Amino acid sequence: MCNGIDDTELAILAQASKRLTLPPGTAMIEEGTPALSFFNVTSGTVKLFKSLPDGRRQITGFADVGHFLGLTTAKTYSFGAETVDTVQVCRFLRPQLETLLTDxxxxxxxxxxxxxxxLAEAQEQMLLLGRxxxxxxxxxxxxxxxMPAAPSGQGKTxxxxxSLPMTRVDIADYLGLTIETVSRTISALRREQTITGTDNHGIRxxxxxxxxxLASGQDSR
Amino acid sequence: MCNGIDDTELAILAQASKRLTLPPGTAMIEEGTPALSFFNVTSGTVKLFKSLPDGRRQITGFADVGHFLGLTTAKTYSFGAETVDTVQVCRFLRPQLETLLTDxxxxxxxxxxxxxxxLAEAQEQMLLLGRxxxxxxxxxxxxxxxMPAAPSGQGKTxxxxxSLPMTRVDIADYLGLTIETVSRTISALRREQTITGTDNHGIRxxxxxxxxxLASGQDSR
DNA sequence: CGCGGCCTTGAGGTGCCTCAACACTCGTGG
DNA sequence: CCACGAGTGTTGAGGCACCTCAAGGCCGCG
Known part of the structure; x- marks a missing residue:
């Protein structure tokens, strides 16, 4: 079912949309193509990005369950979107969305x-990227x-x-760094016991x- | 009058809001304070920014005439706003905005x-800052x-x-650079005849x- | 005239990038 | 079973784009 809305609207949305299951690495939106679709993510993670002609890429965000994507006032998409893992979405067509909005x-x-x-998240990310x-x-x-804190009682120690479903390349392109710098930095955090690595896609x-x-620049060292 | 909307709504907005004239450098919104107001810029330029505890600052955008600012779903502002030059705004209070939205x-x-x-602009800016x-x-x-192209007929040559109403510091904080790098880069563009400087706040x-x-990385040199 | 704000320019330092080598995992096929 | 390659991640060595620090110029204003 289409997530993130209360029950009354849920039915309406489900009716106007079509469910899709997409394998990892599927291109959902191609930069510059006509903006015909609009999605609601019901499971999995989607990466949104923009690219330069020479291939440099900036991931502008990750859309998790409940998030909408594909909204634009222009006739074509100004960004791309690709599934990170297996993703389920509800897809609306433009006219359907229009009527939904007005009705x-x-x-x-x-x-x-x-x-x-x-937009607030984007501003936070601009602070990160710029400064x-x-x-x-x-x-x-x-x-x-x-992940949100465990429901207390355990998990303290x-x-x-x-959870990091995305690759180092994706993390680097999200943080405006290279994969080597991301790898080195994670290794450093592990070395100084701030985090512990289980495998590459799960960190404690x-x-x-x-x-x-560290995140806000109050670094002691 | 409150800009950016058609005539019918214009009157409604004007009625619900209060006009203000603010001198350059006025703090309109302070990061972290309760989100009580909402503005529509009718003249001048406002800078929006986020800061780190140690004073590093990222300007996330400039709001020119017609733009709204101060919208948030949180109870406090997650960003600051300050006038660049003399600015005229219409101010709404939160409850007024709420009724406007529903009515x-x-x-x-x-x-x-x-x-x-x-949001699309923010994504473009993330590409700029990250890559x-x-x-x-x-x-x-x-x-x-x-500025938009002259109405043709002249101005070709x-x-x-x-127009750059903001200082070098503001430009640097917007582009994620230092003032020295901004200055040097503008000088370089001038030297190679890509631009011509009139004064510091106007460039041709x-x-x-x-x-x-240059902007998209197709640099010949 | 002198002061402060703003901008420019130069010289040197550094944080991250580039280039390169290697480790690990997994699936495929001999 | 192991060899193999591709994909992903780690680690090291060196370079460079931008930052830091410093000095000086321009302009408006008291």
Missing amino acids: YPQFERRLLDEVTDE KTARERVASFLLNRM EGRLV VLSVTRLRD | YPQFERRLLDEVTDE KTARERVASFLLNRM EGRLV VLSVTRLRD
Whole structure:
């Protein structure tokens, strides 16, 4: 079912949309093509990005479950979108979206709120890209992707989990770094016991406060 | 009058808001304070920014005439806003905005479109901050701030005008560079006849195509 | 005239990038 | 079973684009 909305609208959305299951690495949106579709992610992670002619790429965000993507006022998409892992989405066509927006103001409000939040995240990311060091960027990234705290009672000494379905290349393109710098920085954090690596796509945060300090530039060293 | 909307809504907005004239350097929004107001810029330029505890700052955008600012879903502002030059705004209070949104769906749609556009701009800026060189950043900035082409007939050989009401510090904080690098890069562009400096706050673009090539990384040299 | 704000220019340093080698995992096929 | 290659990640050595630090010029204003 289409996520992120209350039950009454849920039915309406489900009706107007079509469900799709996409394998990892599927191009959902191609930069510069006509903006015909609009998606709601119901499972998995999608990466959004922009590219330069010579291939340099910036990932502008990851869309997880509940997020909408593909909204634009232009006739063509100004960004690309590709699945990171297996992804389920609901797809709307443009005209369907238009009627939804006008017929259900409650849905339009929901969308306005989501886009407003995304804009705030984008501003935070601009601060990261423009003004933070590599260490600060990686620390911020790990913090943002940390799972919500365990429901208390246990997990205190365990450390909180970070899931990283994306590759080092994706992380680098998200943080405005190279894969080598990302790798080195994660290794350094591991060496100083701020985090512990399980495998490459799962990390455990040993000191959340330390990571928070790092992320905002309160680095002691 | 409050700009950027058609006549029917214009009157409604004007009625619900209060006009203010602010001198250069006025803090309109302070990061972290309760989000009580919402503005529409009717003249001048406002800079939006985020800061780190140690004072590093990233300007996330400039709001010119017609733009809205102060929208957020959180209870406090996640960013600051300060006037660049003398600025006129219409100010709404939160409850006023709420009623406007629900009573005039046409206005809500207008806002959704604006925020969607701002998000697209933010993504473009992330590409700039994460992946472009200093030359490419400055070239992109000048292109974006170029006045619309003269109504043809003249101005061809003249070169198109760029107005820069903000200081070098602001430009640096917007492009994720230092003032020295911005200054050096502008000097270099002048030296190679891509632009011509009138004074520090007005620049003339001699070759738009060259600037466009620079901005997207198609640098010949 | 002198001061402060803003900008420019130069010289040197450094954080991250580039280039390169190697380790690990996994699936494929001999 | 092992050899193999492709894809992904790690680590090291050296270089460079941009930052840092410093000096000086320009302009408006008291």
